[in-house]
Amino acid sequence: MSIAPPRPGESGAGSVELIVGTIINVLVASSMFILVALGLAFIFNMMGILNLAHGAIYMIGGYVTYALAVGLGLNSWMALLASTVIFALFGAFLEKYCFRPFVGNFDAAVMVCVGVTIVLQNIVNNMVGNKVMSIPRFAGGIFKVGLMSVSYERIVTFAIGGLLAGIMIWFVRVTKLGQQMQAIAQNREAAFLQGISVNRVQSLACAVGCGLAAVAGSLMGAYTNLNPFMGDDMLANVLMLVIMAGAGSIGGVVLVGLVLGAMNAVLPVLLSGDYAQAIYVAIVVIILLFRPQGFFGHEA
Amino acid sequence: MTMDDRVSQGRMRIRTRGKSAAAMTALLLIVCLLPLFIDNPYWMHIIILTLIYIIVAVSFRAIAISGQLPLAHAAFMGVGAYVAGTASTLLEWPPWLTILLGAVSAAVLGGLTAYPFARLRALYYALASLFLGMAINYAIIAPRQWTGGRPGLSGISALFPDSRILFYFLCLALTLFSLIALYRFEHSRIGTTMKAIAQSHLVAGSVGINELFYRILAVVVGCFFSGLAGAIYAHYNTVLSYTSFNLMATLWIVLYVLVGGITSFAGPIIGTALLIIVPEAFRELRDLVPYISAGILLLVVYLMPQGLVSLPRLVKSWFRDRA
Numbered sequence: 001m002s003i004a005p006p007r008p009g010e011s012g013a014g015s016v017e018l019i020v021g022t023i024i025n026v027l028v029a030s031s032m033f034i035l036v037a038l039g040l041a042f043i044f045n046m047m048g049i050l051n052l053a054h055g056a057i058y059m060i061g062g063y064v065t066y067a068l069a070v071g072l073g074l075n076s077w078m079a080l081l082a083s084t085v086i087f088a089l090f091g092a093f094l095e096k097y098c099f100r101p102f103v104g105n106f107d108a109a110v111m112v113c114v115g116v117t118i119v120l121q122n123i124v125n126n127m128v129g130n131k132v133m134s135i136p137r138f139a140g141g142i143f144k145v146g147l148m149s150v151s152y153e154r155i156v157t158f159a160i161g162g163l164l165a166g167i168m169i170w171f172v173r174v175t176k177l178g179q180q181m182q183a184i185a186q187n188r189e190a191a192f193l194q195g196i197s198v199n200r201v202q203s204l205a206c207a208v209g210c211g212l213a214a215v216a217g218s219l220m221g222a223y224t225n226l227n228p229f230m231g232d233d234m235l236a237n238v239l240m241l242v243i244m245a246g247a248g249s250i251g252g253v254v255l256v257g258l259v260l261g262a263m264n265a266v267l268p269v270l271l272s273g274d275y276a277q278a279i280y281v282a283i284v285v286i287i288l289l290f291r292p293q294g295f296f297g298h299e300a
Numbered sequence: 301m302t303m304d305d306r307v308s309q310g311r312m313r314i315r316t317r318g319k320s321a322a323a324m325t326a327l328l329l330i331v332c333l334l335p336l337f338i339d340n341p342y343w344m345h346i347i348i349l350t351l352i353y354i355i356v357a358v359s360f361r362a363i364a365i366s367g368q369l370p371l372a373h374a375a376f377m378g379v380g381a382y383v384a385g386t387a388s389t390l391l392e393w394p395p396w397l398t399i400l401l402g403a404v405s406a407a408v409l410g411g412l413t414a415y416p417f418a419r420l421r422a423l424y425y426a427l428a429s430l431f432l433g434m435a436i437n438y439a440i441i442a443p444r445q446w447t448g449g450r451p452g453l454s455g456i457s458a459l460f461p462d463s464r465i466l467f468y469f470l471c472l473a474l475t476l477f478s479l480i481a482l483y484r485f486e487h488s489r490i491g492t493t494m495k496a497i498a499q500s501h502l503v504a505g506s507v508g509i510n511e512l513f514y515r516i517l518a519v520v521v522g523c524f525f526s527g528l529a530g531a532i533y534a535h536y537n538t539v540l541s542y543t544s545f546n547l548m549a550t551l552w553i554v555l556y557v558l559v560g561g562i563t564s565f566a567g568p569i570i571g572t573a574l575l576i577i578v579p580e581a582f583r584e585l586r587d588l589v590p591y592i593s594a595g596i597l598l599l600v601v602y603l604m605p606q607g608l609v610s611l612p613r614l615v616k617s618w619f620r621d622r623a
Binding site for chain 2: 275
């Protein structure tokens with residue numbers, strides 16, 4: 001993800017605007033990363049499976065919203081809601097048939113996830129091809145403060161992202177269901193022995209995770225264009241996020257998400273595109289060499 | 301003779317008589333005589349690609365038997381390819397030199413990066429090498445003036461541009477060389493030591509095995525052959541794109557190995573051949589081709605989790621259960 005140019009109507013020239021623009025880009029990037037990463041983290045924490053198909057779910061969530069909004073003429077918000085529900089159900093399906101049989105079996109999980117990714121990417125690619133598409137805006141208009149102006153679209157994107165992230169943290173820490181999820185993540189067998197219905201909670205976690213990815217995909221599909229392979233980039237970033245945050249920590253995902261979003265938005269300003277990306281990933285690798293369990297993980 | 305005696309004598313265990321020897325000879329004959337039967341240049345192209353990726357897949361497994369999952373493998377293939385490519389376009393070196401240079405560069409880079417990574421255990425090694433692969437991929441396209449950046453590198457000198465058949469035989473020779481080398485490597489004392497480390501690094505260490513040395517050696521050897529394959533690919537294709545060596549490419553290599561079966565030497569060979577050739581056989585179905593690959597994947601995962609090499613065993617035990 002690179003810095004998005006100012007939207008029509010927004011100002012963008014001076015250095016104050018550059019700084020504020022960068023901060024807003026950071027917030028948007030971080031919130032999207034965090035949304036998708038939360039889903040991946042749920043699945044990874046509870047089942048030990050790295051859902052390599054998560055990027056594809058993010059992508060197809062955006063496309064389904066587009067299809068509902070443009071094809072069926074629904075309001076963008078309704079389309080978003082419908083798409084989220086659809087992919088929450090899909091998440092439950094995935095959990096039952098693709099993840100549950102392979103808990104603890106890394107090789108098989110990789111095969112299944114890549115298989116699902118191929119299927120999803122090619123369904124979209126065959127139906128869409130090279131057409132450039134973007135979801136109709138969720139919030140039109142420009143927000144003006146003094147000499148600065150920012151599109152409502154950006155504000156809405158990061159506001160929803162932040163809100164959902166906050167709700168997830170509250171959910172995991174405060175509600176009983178969330179604490180059950182934490183228990184399963186810490187020790188599956190003990191949680192089972194305590195009477196927690198592991199399969200049901202797992203299913204719910206997967207559903208929530210996929211729903212969040214669909215929301216992020218829809219928001220990004222309105223913010224920039226949709227593209228059948230946008231999931232690959234997002235998956236790479238989100239994998240880094242989840243591993244750096246460490247297994248078992250949700251608050252950690254948010255914190256690391258902010259840091260990585262900041263690096264992702266700021267580095268391209270200082271260095272040219274590809275060098276920035278190389279250094280960004282190299283920094284992640286070096287950090288992992290010194291602290292492979294991540295910053296907030298609870299296992300070594 | 302005890303097991304220890306056999307291991308310490310480092311005997312190579314290729315059978316020189318019996319059923320499997322006859323089968324292998326037949327296979328070798330078929331493969332050498334193939335160009336006489338296949339007129340279609342497109343199929344020759346597919347087979348050449350299969351040979352190149354067989355080298356990559358088998359070298360992936362060579363590292364994997366030491367207990368390390370090198371999820372940066374496609375990136376090292378890319379290193380070999382781009383080093384050979386830039387040496388060819390910028391320095392105008394002859395192909396045999398650039399291929400050698402490509403393979404050695406990949407091996408050296410692999411060794412240098414393996415050193416800090418060798419302290420990591422299984423899953424963490426896999427993840428760290430996954431990100432290393434991404435970093436290498438970006439580092440390759442960053443210096444745009446040398447490597448062509450995102451648009452890619454073109455104009456690499458082609459080996460035997462007029463005769464695909466000659467190239468096929470060169471490729472076949474290099475593939476056979478790689479396979480024999482990797483087979484001997486795995487079944488030598490060094491290979492057995494690496495398997496011991498994979499089984500239990502604590503016990504291996506307690507009998508005096510230098511884990512660090514063997515893990516780095518495994519990576520260096522694996523990356524050498526991966527870089528070799530990449531360099532061959534560069535001179536075959538004459539055009540390079542960074543998307544051929546990204547995360548998805550590594551995942552495909554992992555799939556080739558897993559579908560064939562990671563426990564046997566023939567596994568990656570079978571898996572690569574299947575996953576490259578079968579979808580191409582259905583080329584007329586165009587849009588449905590990726591679903592065929594996905595179908596093979598899902599079939600193997602749900603029915604034969606140990607890979608296709610386990611098929612004879614599964615069939616035998618199924619018949620036995622019915623008796």
